[in-house]
Amino acid sequence: MVGAGTGVPGAEGDFELGDPLGRANSEGDYELTAPRDSTDTEGDFALAGPVPAAALPAAALPTETPADPPVHDRSTEPFDAVGQGPAEPATGRPEPARVSDSTSTPPYGVPGPWAPAPPVQHPATAPAPGTAIPAPPPPPAHGTPLTQGTATSGPPKDHDAPAPPEAPRTPSHNSAPAPENPLPPQPSGRTPWQNYDPWAPVAAPLQQTGAGVDTPRRRTRRALLAGALLLALLAGGVGGVVGAYLERSHGGGNLVELPQAAEEPRGRAPDSVAGIAARALPSVVTLHVSGAEESGTGTGFVLDDRGHILTNNHVVEPAGTDGEISVTFHSGDTAKATVVGRDSGYDLAVVEVSGVSGLKPMTLGNSDNVQVGDPVVAIGAPFDLEGTVTSGIISAKERPITAGGGSGGGTDVSYVDALQTDAPINPGNSGGPLLDSRARVVGINSAIRSADDGSGSGTGQAGSIGLGFAIPVNQAKRVAEELINTGKATHPVIGVTLDMDYTGDGARVGTKSSDGGPAVTEGGPGDRAGLEAGDVITEVDSRRIHSGDELIVKTRAHRPGDRLELTLKRDGREKNVSLVLGSSDGA
Numbered sequence: 001m002v003g004a005g006t007g008v009p010g011a012e013g014d015f016e017l018g019d020p021l022g023r024a025n026s027e028g029d030y031e032l033t034a035p036r037d038s039t040d041t042e043g044d045f046a047l048a049g050p051v052p053a054a055a056l057p058a059a060a061l062p063t064e065t066p067a068d069p070p071v072h073d074r075s076t077e078p079f080d081a082v083g084q085g086p087a088e089p090a091t092g093r094p095e096p097a098r099v100s101d102s103t104s105t106p107p108y109g110v111p112g113p114w115a116p117a118p119p120v121q122h123p124a125t126a127p128a129p130g131t132a133i134p135a136p137p138p139p140p141a142h143g144t145p146l147t148q149g150t151a152t153s154g155p156p157k158d159h160d161a162p163a164p165p166e167a168p169r170t171p172s173h174n175s176a177p178a179p180e181n182p183l184p185p186q187p188s189g190r191t192p193w194q195n196y197d198p199w200a201p202v203a204a205p206l207q208q209t210g211a212g213v214d215t216p217r218r219r220t221r222r223a224l225l226a227g228a229l230l231l232a233l234l235a236g237g238v239g240g241v242v243g244a245y246l247e248r249s250h251g252g253g254n255l256v257e258l259p260q261a262a263e264e265p266r267g268r269a270p271d272s273v274a275g276i277a278a279r280a281l282p283s284v285v286t287l288h289v290s291g292a293e294e295s296g297t298g299t300g301f302v303l304d305d306r307g308h309i310l311t312n313n314h315v316v317e318p319a320g321t322d323g324e325i326s327v328t329f330h331s332g333d334t335a336k337a338t339v340v341g342r343d344s345g346y347d348l349a350v351v352e353v354s355g356v357s358g359l360k361p362m363t364l365g366n367s368d369n370v371q372v373g374d375p376v377v378a379i380g381a382p383f384d385l386e387g388t389v390t391s392g393i394i395s396a397k398e399r400p401i402t403a404g405g406g407s408g409g410g411t412d413v414s415y416v417d418a419l420q421t422d423a424p425i426n427p428g429n430s431g432g433p434l435l436d437s438r439a440r441v442v443g444i445n446s447a448i449r450s451a452d453d454g455s456g457s458g459t460g461q462a463g464s465i466g467l468g469f470a471i472p473v474n475q476a477k478r479v480a481e482e483l484i485n486t487g488k489a490t491h492p493v494i495g496v497t498l499d500m501d502y503t504g505d506g507a508r509v510g511t512k513s514s515d516g517g518p519a520v521t522e523g524g525p526g527d528r529a530g531l532e533a534g535d536v537i538t539e540v541d542s543r544r545i546h547s548g549d550e551l552i553v554k555t556r557a558h559r560p561g562d563r564l565e566l567t568l569k570r571d572g573r574e575k576n577v578s579l580v581l582g583s584s585d586g587a
Helices: 216-253 273-283 313-319 473-486 525-529 548-556
Strands: 007-009 015-017 284-290 295-302 308-311 324-328 334-343 348-353 375-380 388-403 414-421 433-435 441-448 468-472 490-493 536-540 563-570 573-580 582-585
Touching: 273 284, 273 375, 273 388, 273 433, 284 308, 284 313, 295 313, 308 473, 313 324, 313 334, 313 348, 324 348, 334 473, 348 473, 375 441, 388 441, 388 468, 388 548, 414 441, 414 548, 441 473, 468 473, 490 548, 525 573, 536 548
Parallel strands: none
Antiparallel strands: 007 015, 284 295, 284 324, 295 308, 308 348, 324 334, 334 348, 375 388, 375 433, 388 414, 414 468, 433 441, 441 468, 490 582, 536 563, 563 573
C-alpha cells in the first residue's frame, strides 16, 4: 500500500516513501511516527501517539518486548528485499508499542520473513459496541507482486502500474491487526504432531474410549452389504436346486422319469384291512416259550389293563411248571409272564404280566353274530414273524374239530366247534385274534388243516392251504373268565360214555365205562333224561351230528346248566329227550 507523506518521483515514474526523519532502520524498512496533525494532506488517517496503558484493553497490553534481530550490513547491496534503496544504519530510537500475539503477523518494524506462520486462523475479537468494522482490503491488481511479511511499497521491479490507494479505514483499539497475507489453507488430514484446532471439523464423533462412533450411514452401508450377501447366497441355493432338477430331469436327454402318484393321506377307512390292523396291532403280543425239553412261539392278545393275556394252551404247554414265558408287545417292549390257568379240553390258557402300564385291551365281539362270507382279519407271528396281518372270510361255522392228543392218553385232546376261515394261518398264528370288520375279536386262531401227501405217512405241507380254524369267542370268553377267577375251567357233560369205535351215522352210547362201570352215570344228566346204553344220538338242538366227537364238540359249546334237545334212535325208533348239562372240572 502507499503510506501517507510526501513522495519523491523515482527514475521510473514511481514514488519512494521517504524517511520522515531522514533515517532508516537496520533492515532497510521505515518506521512511521505520529505526525503533529491528526490527518495528512492526502486524507489518510495518521497513527496517533502512544496510548496510555489504562486506556487499552487487557488483551492489547504487551506482555513481552521481542529482542531486536541482528543487524545485517547490506551497504553493498543495491536494493533491499522489498525494492528499497540501500539500507542505512539503524538509529537508537525506541520501538513503538506493539501488541504481543503469537498467532498474528509481526507489526511494522519487526522482521517478518522468519516469524512463525500460524497454522490456523482464529476468529477475531468482537469489536466494542459502536465501533465500525474495518472493510477488507481490495484485491491486488493483476500483475502486482505480493510480498509476505511487509506492506511497504517501493520502486517495483517490473514496469507495472502503481497499486491503487487503500480505502479509508476506521481505527479500532479493541482488535489485533489481521494478517495481510495469510498462509494457504491447510489440508483436512492432520497428524498427531500438528497443532490442535478446536474449530476444525471433526471426522467422526468420538466415544469415551476415543473410538469412532458407528454412524447411521455406516450402519446403513453394512446392512446393505449384508443384504446383498444374503441375496447372493439365496440366489445361489435356488440356482443349485433348479440346476439339479433340470439335470436330473433333462440332463443328457437319455434319463427316464416315470410317472408316480402323489402322496396320499395315511388314514384308512375303519372297516378296511389297514384300518382294522391299525386299531388291533397295539393289543396283540408275541409269546416265546421255553421249557426243559422244547420251546415254541405263539401269539396272544390283551384282555384287560391288569395284564391278563389270552392264548392257546398248546402255546404255553412246553413251559411246563418250571419253564419261561416272555411276552413281546407291539411297541417292542418285553416282559416276563406267568400262567394263570390253562385247559387242554378247550385249548385255551391265560398268562399274566406284571409291572406293565399302558396296556390296550382288545374288544371282544359276539361269535353268534358271524355269518358265512363275512370278512375277517387274522393277526399273528407265523414262523416268528410278529405282527403279520392276513385277511379272508368266514368259510364255515360250527365246524367240529379235535386237536392235540399228543400225550397218548387222549386227555389233551381239544374239541372245538370252530369257525372256519380261508385267511392264511400258519404255525405261530396260534392264540392270535380273528377280527371282524369292526376290529372286534370273533375267534382265537387255533388249528389248520395241512395237505396230505397221499402216502398215509401223515406228512404233508406245514403251511396254510386255506383251511384255518378258530375257537369262537363266546366259548373263549367263558373259559377265560373261569381261568382268571378260579384257575381252572368247567366242562359241560351229559353223563354218558360214548363208543368212539362206532362207525355208523351219529354218536352211540357205550355198554360200559372206561373203568368197567355202567355207560350211563347213575343220577347224572343222561340218566335223569332217560338215556340208555346203545342209544344212537343223531341230532342236538335240531342239528345233525355224525360222530361221537361231534357230540362232544356240541356239548362243549354250551355252558353247564344249559338245556339240550336231543334226537335219538332206540330199537329203530326215534325219540326226543331233553336234558340239563352237568359240570365237571377240566383238570
